[in-house]
Amino acid sequence: MDALTAAGPSPLIALVGNPNCGKTALFNRLTGSRQKVANYAGVTVERKEGSLLTPSGRRVRILDLPGAYSLDALTPDEQVTADVLLGRRAGESQPDFIVCVTDATNLRQNLRLTLSLKRLGLPMVVALNMSDIARRKGIVIDASRLAAELGVPVVTTVGVKSSGVRPLIEVLDRVAAAPSSVAVDTASPVAWRSPTAAELEEDQAQVRRILSAVGADRIDAATRSDRVDAILLHPVIGPALLAVILFLVFQAVFAWAQIPMDAIKAGVDALGGWLATVVPASSFRDLLIDGVLAGTGSVLVFLPQIVILFFFILVLEDSGYLPRAAFLLDRIMGSVGLSGRAFIPLLSSFACAIPGIMATRSIQNPRDRLATIMIAPLMTCSARLPVYALIISAFIPRRPVWGGLQLQGVVLFALYVLGVASAMAVAYVLKRSGGGTRFQTLMLELPNYHWPNLRTLCIGLWQRVEIFLTRVGTIILALMVILWALSSFPAPPPGATGPAIQYSIAGHLGAALAVIFRPIGFNWQISIALVPGLAAREVAVGALGTVYALSATGADVSSALAPLISHSWSLPTALSLLAWYVFAPQCLSTLATVRRETNSWRYPIIMAAYQFGLAYVGSWLTFRIATALLA
Amino acid sequence: MHRIDQILVGLVVLASALYAFRALAPRTYRTRFLGVLAAWVERTPDSLPLRALARRLVSSAATSTGGGCGGCANCGSDAKTAGSPKAAGSPEPLPREVGVRLSAIGRRRSGPLSGP
Numbered sequence: 170m171d172a173l174t175a176a177g178p179s180p181l182i183a184l185v186g187n188p189n190c191g192k193t194a195l196f197n198r199l200t201g202s203r204q205k206v207a208n209y210a211g212v213t214v215e216r217k218e219g220s221l222l223t224p225s226g227r228r229v230r231i232l233d234l235p236g237a238y239s240l241d242a243l244t245p246d247e248q249v250t251a252d253v254l255l256g257r258r259a260g261e262s263q264p265d266f267i268v269c270v271t272d273a274t275n276l277r278q279n280l281r282l283t284l285s286l287k288r289l290g291l292p293m294v295v296a297l298n299m300s301d302i303a304r305r306k307g308i309v310i311d312a313s314r315l316a317a318e319l320g321v322p323v324v325t326t327v328g329v330k331s332s333g334v335r336p337l338i339e340v341l342d343r344v345a346a347a348p349s350s351v352a353v354d355t356a357s358p359v360a361w362r363s364p365t366a367a368e369l370e371e372d373q374a375q376v377r378r379i380l381s382a383v384g385a386d387r388i389d390a391a392t393r394s395d396r397v398d399a400i401l402l403h404p405v406i407g408p409a410l411l412a413v414i415l416f417l418v419f420q421a422v423f424a425w426a427q428i429p430m431d432a433i434k435a436g437v438d439a440l441g442g443w444l445a446t447v448v449p450a451s452s453f454r455d456l457l458i459d460g461v462l463a464g465t466g467s468v469l470v471f472l473p474q475i476v477i478l479f480f481f482i483l484v485l486e487d488s489g490y491l492p493r494a495a496f497l498l499d500r501i502m503g504s505v506g507l508s509g510r511a512f513i514p515l516l517s518s519f520a521c522a523i524p525g526i527m528a529t530r531s532i533q534n535p536r537d538r539l540a541t542i543m544i545a546p547l548m549t550c551s552a553r554l555p556v557y558a559l560i561i562s563a564f565i566p567r568r569p570v571w572g573g574l575q576l577q578g579v580v581l582f583a584l585y586v587l588g589v590a591s592a593m594a595v596a597y598v599l600k601r602s603g604g605g606t607r608f609q610t611l612m613l614e615l616p617n618y619h620w621p622n623l624r625t626l627c628i629g630l631w632q633r634v635e636i637f638l639t640r641v642g643t644i645i646l647a648l649m650v651i652l653w654a655l656s657s658f659p660a661p662p663p664g665a666t667g668p669a670i671q672y673s674i675a676g677h678l679g680a681a682l683a684v685i686f687r688p689i690g691f692n693w694q695i696s697i698a699l700v701p702g703l704a705a706r707e708v709a710v711g712a713l714g715t716v717y718a719l720s721a722t723g724a725d726v727s728s729a730l731a732p733l734i735s736h737s738w739s740l741p742t743a744l745s746l747l748a749w750y751v752f753a754p755q756c757l758s759t760l761a762t763v764r765r766e767t768n769s770w771r772y773p774i775i776m777a778a779y780q781f782g783l784a785y786v787g788s789w790l791t792f793r794i795a796t797a798l799l800a
Numbered sequence: 801m802h803r804i805d806q807i808l809v810g811l812v813v814l815a816s817a818l819y820a821f822r823a824l825a826p827r828t829y830r831t832r833f834l835g836v837l838a839a840w841v842e843r844t845p846d847s848l849p850l851r852a853l854a855r856r857l858v859s860s861a862a863t864s865t866g867g868g869c870g871g872c873a874n875c876g877s878d879a880k881t882a883g884s885p886k887a888a889g890s891p892e893p894l895p896r897e898v899g900v901r902l903s904a905i906g907r908r909r910s911g912p913l914s915g916p
Contacts, residue, residue, distance in 0.1 A: 647820040648820055
């Protein structure tokens with residue numbers, strides 16, 4: 170307890186436990202944070218810190234650590250946990266107190282880690298989390314007996330309910346007030362070392378004995394999740410259902426978003442009209458209307474589609490279906506040399522490649538991890554959705570096909586499939602070039618299914634909206650203002666006949682870039698938009714909005730961008746741009762994350778080079794083939 | 801009126817350029833640039849109340865903006881801890897990043913690890 174006393178008034182408390190036992194849900198409840206929670210293992214791959222003011226007014230610092238099966242780390246995320254607990258993490262002191270979070274429905278697996286943690290000799294409490302689910306499943310655990318067996322206090326918790334964490338808060342209050350009130354019945358701590366096979370067997374025997382003592386040694390026959398899995402994991406029905414689910418998601422993105430998109434468009438137009446009347450004609454008014462409003466408005470319009478896409482992703486995450494999808498796709502992933510474990514990082518990349526790349530820390534094999542990092546940016550991130558949606562709405566007719574399906578939704582689905590297929594092809598090449606594609610066995614924990622938690626869903630959706638609006642209001646806005654300035658200055662010479670933008674810095678830059686991009690069908694306006702699009706994908710849409718606003722004479726260009734480009738571009742050009750965005754490198758932040766995760770500039774440079782190469786070749790082929798077919 | 805218009809536009813463009821640089825430039829360059837800027841501001845006469853700005857520039861150089869990616873703070877790339885009414889800033893500086901050398905990933909350590 171000396172460490173705790175020395176730590177001063179804010180003891181550091183670590184939440185530790187197996188993956189997917191509800192640590193982050195508890196952390197969010199205790200600290201009021203909104204860290205991502207989902208129903209699969211490996212959501213948290215980094216330490217997170219928050220603080221809690223206990224009922225007696227004392228502050229404790231709380232650490233949420235990545236899930237671990239053992240302190241003998243096999244993956245980078247487990248290494249983070251082991252390093253923090255063993256006090257080996259640079260610049261961070263060892264925790265003063267451990268909350269060992271256990272899944273009450275799966276004590277058999279969770280107790281092994283509990284025994285390991287106890288050996289560290291740190292003060293500890295065991296939180297029997299998900300106790301409501303355990304009760305519903307008829308699992309009754311004698312908590313006081315468990316406390317006696319383990320020699321540490323045990324509290325029952327429900328991380329997703331505010332009332333469910335009260336017992337734990339009471340313990341933490343006592344820890345903050347009088348540390349000696351929570352003691353561990355253990356011998357003096359010993360230097361930690363990897364357990365031998367005999368020690369592991371001994372631990373397992375002890376777990377069996379404890380389970381028997383607390384009445385939790387019953388092994389269920391088929392559960393409801395097992396019965397659902399009989400259908401969803403069926404070798405034929407399972408993959409077919411997965412394809413149908415994903416297909417319907419992309420249909421919904423187009424079918425449900427129209428009304429709110431029209432409303433946002435109308436709002437942007439109304440604001441533009443109002444600004445034109447109240448602000449006197451000046452450069453500042455041009456900046457507001459042609460730069461800020463045309464740029465950000467044309468991106469903002471796609472918010473409903475992003476919300477709908479994330480609604481489905483969050484429902485799939487929270488229900489427990491995602492690891493099943495990984496299981497179903499293991500064979501396909503294995504055929505290109507990846508393990509099914511790569512599926513979840515790749516799926517995270519549909520939201521944003523950065524958390525996807527971070528999530529590869531749960532992959533044990535370094536070569537698999539590197540291959541997954543290198544292909545993650547080929548997954549279609551949400552920032553690409555506005556670009557796809559703009560071009561699809563401009564060039565693909567809104568008509569039903571195949572008995573009521575939306576053609577636009579089918580094309581969007583095809584683009585996502587193209588991204589996945591190209592990622593698989595690149596993975597195959599990477600693994601082949603690096604010494605073969607040995608099939609890896611997949612070991613994956615399948616959580617129980619449950620209905621998505623409404624609070625988690627709402628928080629998740631709100632976070633996506635917040636992130637999107639933050640991007641629109643900060644980096645996209647800033648880039649649009651810069652682009653407007655580059656597109657407006659210097660002013661055209663006296664007697665100039667073309668649009669002013671042609672004589673500006675951006676106009677000259679676009680003309681220079683057009684030489685490179687002309688073979689793939691891009692005009693100078695597209696060439697300009699590609700440059701800020703490197704900072705963040707959706708900026709390209711805003712950039713097109715600004716560039717066309719300055720090229721046109723109309724007032725409400727932001728809403729008219731789709732019809733405008735449908736008249737200005739040929740179909741081969743539009744298809745070529747879609748191909749470009751399937752393959753081209755994502756934002757600079759992604760490359761920076763790859764550099765950090767691989768500790769080397771080599772891989773982000775290789776990634777950028779192969780993606781630019783693929784994008785150029787893919788666009789060139791698309792443009793040439795489409796031109797030949799339409800001739 | 802025309803001059804005010806030009807100054808206003810100039811300020812907005814300058815602020816946008818600084819924000820974009822702060823959000824997108826690599827941390828090394830960002831820190832160096834903001835450090836130089838802070839030193840320059842520090843040299844201004846005492847009559848100008850710019851010392852506080854200099855201090856803000858220095859602290860701003862050390863923090864990540866999260867502007868480029870939106871900053872959901874789920875990936876651990878952001879220095880900030882979970883923001884919330886209950887959460888408070890940590891009393892000591894925390895490491896921002898985990899750098900695990902690729903060759904070391906997935907390998908068991910051969911010897912015993914140092915314990916508490």
